[in-house]
Amino acid sequence: MSSTEEKFSLQEVLVSFKSCLVDDDQDVLVEHYLSGWKGLVRFMNSLGTVFSFVSKDAVSKIQIMEKYLAGEHGERYRTLQSMVEYELSSNLVDLNKRGSHPESGCRTILRLHRALRWLQLFLEKLRTSKEDSTTSTLCAEAYNDSLANYHPWLIRKTANVAFLVLPTRNTFFEVMNVGTTEDVVDMLGEAMPYVCNVYDFTQELYSQHNLLDIP
Ligand code: 1Q0
Incomplete structure (x- = not known):
């Protein structure tokens, strides 16, 4: 990390x-969800350029969502529940094959949601x-236990390299800036349940609305 970077x-x-869980963990604020992702991307960028193909994709997905939030129907994108209701009731999601809505909010969040599962598994292993x-x-x-199942061969290969x-x-553990190894283990133990709650919600x-396979 360069010294000018925060x-x-x-x-x-x-x-x-x-902070993205609201209504007794019954909804997720999109803006805060994206803030979490932006922090992860900053962290990933500090690991070096090898991961720029990963962070570029994450950034483009964050940007798609920010455009919706700032757009005409921004209010409908405030939480995941309202986004799902709005996009489904307005036929804005390509449910079975890619068509006129290749960048729906539901599809974009699904890609990040699958990546969150990887993060959960990785941090738990660490x-x-x-x-x-x-x-x-x-x-x-x-x-290989999560995201790889949704990626074609070439991406799987590149990721593993x-x-x-x-x-x-x-x-x-040092880059995490948390303290000693023991501090890191404690911090992860304390913080991971929040990530898990967001993932589970x-x-x-998505399962209730049959959205887990959006192409
Ligand atoms: C720390 C190492 C980071 C390793 C990241 C592992 C994930 C590898 C995934 C590589 C695939 C990325 C290339 C693009 C894929 C897209 O085709 C795919 C599908 O989208 P689409 O539109 O083509 O259908 N996109 C995705 O699957 C989204 C992938 C986003 C991955 C974002 C991962 C960001 C994670 C950062 C956290 C790093 C910090 C970890 C904590 C470390 C603790 C010390």
Whole structure:
């Protein structure tokens, strides 16, 4: 990370997922969800350019959502519930094959939601890992158990090559800016439930509306 870049703590990013849950965890504020993602992208960029193909895609998805939020129907995109209701009732989602709505909010959030599952698995593996664990293995396992199922061969291959240059577990923990290894493990234990709640809510909402396979 260059010295001009602002340092930040991964804890702040993860806790921002706490602030996106509203109505007793029965809804998610899109703006705060995107803030969480922006923090993750900043963190990923600090790991080096190898991951720019990943962060570019995440950034373009964040931008699609920000355009909706700032647009004419911004109010309908305030929470995930209202977005789903609005887009479905206005026929704005290509449910079975790609057509005239290739960038619906529902589709875009689904891509980020699937990536959140990877993050959940990866951080849980890091939290419970031993000192000599290799991050590339932990990351590849988490990826292959989640996001990889939705990616074509070429992306899977590229991702697995990129994982090989991931920093060591100790360096990772330093970049997180949280403190000692013990502090990191405690922080993850405390912050992960928020990420899990956001994931579980979204999964349930999408499952109720049969939105988990949007092409
Ligand atoms: C830390 C290492 C980061 C490794 C990220 C693993 C995910 C690899 C995914 C690679 C695929 C990206 C290329 C584009 C894929 C798209 O085709 C796909 C589908 O979209 P579409 O429109 O073509 O249907 N897009 C996606 O699946 C979305 C992928 C977004 C991935 C965003 C991941 C950002 C995560 C950052 C967190 C990094 C910090 C981790 C915490 C580390 C703790 C020390």
